[in-house]
Amino acid sequence: MNNFILDRKSTVDDAIEYARKVVNGDLVAAEYIKKQAAVFLEDIEKTQFESGFRWKFDAGLASHVINYCQLLNFVEGAQAGTNIILQPWQAFLLANLYGWVDKQDIEIRRFTRAIVLVARGSGKSTLLGALALYELIYAPMGSQIVTIATKKDQAELVWDMSDRMQQTSDPRLTPGYKKLTNKISNTEKWNRYTALSNKSERQDGLAVRLGIADESAAIKDDNLFNVVLSSMSKPKSPQFIHITTGQPGAENGFFYGQLDYAKKVLDGILExxxxxxxxxxxxxxxxxxxxxxxxxxxxxxxxSASIEYYKEHLEQAKVIQSIAANYRTKYLNEFISTTDSWIDINSWNKNRGKIDKTLPCYLGLDLGATDDLVAVSAAYGPDSNGRFHFDSTCFVPEAAFREAPKHVRPIYSAGVESGKLIVTEGQVRDDAAIREYIRNLSQTHEIREICYDDWSALTLVNQLQEDGYEMVNIPQNMKALSPITKEVEIKVKNGEVIHDGDTFLAWQLSNCEVYTDLNENIKVRKGRDRACKIDAIIAFLMAMTRANINKPKSEFSWFIPE
Structure with a gap:
């Protein structure tokens, strides 16, 4: 099992070489490490030279932080008292965080957030302790650096690591350094470095330039994140670093939401x-x-971690269930949950094609709350090859569109631009606009049935019945939706659900989690982040319950393994 490790200090060239080895397959790497490395190489070799791209890579700035960290000393283990040696993957992280800057103003760093998931024993506290000292010394005058955790002792781990590094390293590296009871200062620049927790007496009045959440996945209280993040609007170029090992139950926490968002960016679903x-x-x-x-x-x-150590723990994990759960979570960063992603986005993208809207049309209405996103989805088909075609139009009140969380606004705007999202006037759902949309659709499409869930939909359903449409109630429970959910999943894997590749709809597909009960019935539902919508997909499943029933009886659907 080859790894790219060095017994000398790393350089920016090593960071770039690390990315190349990952992309070329010279190193065994996880899917999203490959994707991030590929983005880096594309940007550094091509994109940064395009006039419309805001950022450039400054190797000098990247080298400065990498070199500084390696002048400090290790404070733990057999290497204590000797200079830190960053490994290429660590240099790759720092090179990205400090090397990418605005072309017009190099004091503005490209990346405001870093999401790092790495196994136990990777040396992350050493890396963060050195980085915090770098910011204390080199950040602009009056800067604040904080480490955060739920408990004070956890928050102080990196903070204490920085202090021990300073005590054992050349004092010329840390001019103006002064440690008090609850903070470290650079008296020459009035920069300060503190550890925050839920128990900290003062959480307001911050203006944080660098925030560090060590073991971010273990932090259950979103408020601690929000306090720090809200303070980062004041500094010119703030940065927040989440770094953590896997944690039991972390799929319901703040970090997992950030990780899921970052993966969607790398998948091309979000920008x-x-x-x-x-x-x-x-x-x-x-x-x-x-x-x-x-x-x-x-x-x-x-x-910092040996293969023998992993082998020893793996042998125990194979026979002791409690050890297995810990091994998989903390040593392999596997999120073990009762829910999983429903359909892989790569399988979905393979179904992209031209939608045939001349086929029989079955509509699904997912109306939900009156002040939120609603969807009208169409299942056309089957065509002569037994395939169904999917399209959808969503509606959102103007007030909900304006107040959408910051991380979903770009995808909402993309939906408006593509015509998949219609913003209606007012603060509540516009049933008249939805009714008019369906009437117009029926002028050019053969709408056979409209499927709905009777929760919060009776008024519009009665109106559509008066218009002459065949309305079919589809309860949103496992008994009604489990069979078609399984069937649609098979069809997607077989290339039998054609769509136009719209980003807004792909985003909703990527938000779908599937829950499985003891009887292996399944149900698609949204994850912890309630802002990540799935309405178009639910409406499509409702439409498919009827479209699939009314297909020619000779049609069958089998999953053909690749």
């Missing part, structure tokens, strides 16, 4: 130039008992 993600974890479908997969989660293998 966000200012988030950086290194997700070191085994991939879906990997055998957790295969020792060869360890390197996907542990980039420091052979340095």
């Amino acid at each position: 966000d130039e200012r988030i950086f993600c290194l997700a070191y974890q085994i991939d879906a479908g990997d055998d957790w008992q295969d020792i060869a997969n360890v390197i996907k989660a542990q980039p420091n293998l052979g340095v």
Whole structure:
């Protein structure tokens, strides 16, 4: 099992070489490490030279932070008292965070958020302790650096690491350094460095330039994140770094939402130039008992973590269930949950094609709350090849559109631009606009049935019945939707659900999680982030319950493995 490790100090060239080795397949790497490395190489070799691209890579700035961190000393283990040696993956992280800057103003860093998921024993506290000292010394005058955690002792781990580094390293590296009871200062620049927790007496009045959440996945209280993030509007170029190992139940936490968002950016579902993600974890479908997969989660293998150590714990995990859960979560960064992603976005993208709207049309209405997104989805078909065609139009009140969370506004705007999202006047759902849309659709399409759930839909349903449409009630429960959910999943894998590749609809598909009960019935539902909508997909499933029933009886659907 080859790894790219060094017994000398890393450079920017090593960081770039690391990305090349990942992309070329010279290193075994997780899916999203490959994607982030590919983005980096594309940007550094091509995109940065385009006039419309805001950012450039400054190797000098990247080298400065990498070199500084490696002048400080290790404070733990056999290497204590010797200069830190960053491994190429760590240099890759720092090179991205500090090397990418605005072409017009190099004091503005490209990445405002870094999401780093890495296995236990990777040396992350050493890296963060050194980085915090770098900011304390080199950040603009009056800057604040904070580490955060739910408990004070956890928040102080990196803070204490920085202090011990300063005490054991050349004092010329930290001019103006002064430690008080609850903060570290650079008296020459009035920069200060503190550790915050839920118990901290003062959380307001901050103006944070660098925020560090060590073991971010273990933080359950969103308020702590929100306090720090809201303070970062004041500094010129703030940055927040989430770094963590896997944690039990983390799929319901703030970090997982950030990780999911970053992955969607790398998948091309969302656009966000200012988030950086290194997700070191085994991939879906990997055998957790295969020792060869360890390197996907542990980039420091052979340095701070030995393969023998992993083998020992793996043998115990194979026979002791409680150890297995801990091994898979903390050593492989596998999120173990009762829910999983429903359909892989790569499988979905393979179904892109031209929608045939001359086929029989079955509509699904997912109306939901009166002040939120609603969807009218169409299932056309089947065509002569037994395939169904999917399209959808969503509606959102103007007030809800304006007040949408910051991280979904770009995708809402993309929906408006593509015509898949219609913004209606007022603060509540505009049933008249939805009714008019369906009337217009029926002028050019053969609408056979309209499927609906009777929750919050009776008035519009009665109006559509008066218009002469055949209305079919589809309860949104497992009994009604489990069979068609399984069928649609098979059809997507077989290339039998054609769509036009719209980003807004793909985003909703990517938000779908599937819950499985003890009887292996399944139901699609949204994840923890309620702003990540799935209405168009639910409406499509409702439409497919009737479209699939009314297909010619000779049609069958089998999953053909690739």
